[in-house]
Amino acid sequence: MNGSVAGGFSEELIRLTRRPSGLGFNIVGGTDQQYVPNDSSIYVSRIKKDGPAYLDGRLREGDKILAVNGKELKDLRHKDAVELFRNAGHDVSLRIQHRLQTQNGPVGHQGDGGDSGGLRLAAILVPGLALAAAAVWILLRHRQRM
Structure with missing residues (x-):
């Protein structure tokens, strides 16, 4: 620029x-x-x-x-x-x-009316990681009871 x-x-x-x-x-x-x-x-x-x-x-x-x-x-x-x-x-x-953008990282193309690719990826990864963490916690709790 x-x-x-x-x-x-x-x-x-x-x-x-x-x-x-x-x-x-x-x-x-x-x-x-x-x-x-x-x-x-x-x-x-x-x-x-x-x-x-x-x-x-x-x-x-x-x-x-x-x-x-x-x-x-x-x-x-x-x-x-x-x-x-x-x-x-x-x-x-x-x-x-x-x-100027206030976010960190690359800025996606805004002309298509959608989010940047990073935001879409985060929308998928964050809930997925939360589910994985919950599953690990449940598994560890179950093992402790055995």
């Missing part, structure tokens, strides 16, 4: 190539449709599976888009931001602000 890291946020420059279906993500926000209270910034609301943003893997739902092809996205109405993306051309440069 390139860019700066400060105050729980990091910035990154992402270059995407437009396909006929677009860049592969939806946006929310603007001066007329604030997504975050008292913040008229533009945010990524959804990453479309198999689109350019999804395949690139760096853009995440909830990221703030600071600039498109060097043009700052400040004080724009939602429809004006959409129009800016539509007219951005074939190769599009996005300056993004990510929220």
Whole structure:
């Protein structure tokens, strides 16, 4: 990841190539449709599976888009931001602000709407280990009574 890291946020420059279906993500926000209270910034609301943003893997739902092809996205109405993306051309440069993750370990791809693989694995292993520990405890207690 390139860019700066400060105050729980990091910035990154992402270059995407437009396909006929677009860049592969939806946006929310603007001066007329604030997504975050008292913040008229533009945010990524959804990453479309198999689109350019999804395949690139760096853009995440909830990221703030600071600039498109060097043009700052400040004080724009939602429809004006959409129009800016539509007219951005074939190769599009996005300056993004990510929220830093508070968890340890690798972060899974968030564009598919699911948990990261580590969370799914933990959801299976933790109950399994608890059952195994209970079985060992029962076995040891049973042996002591013999």
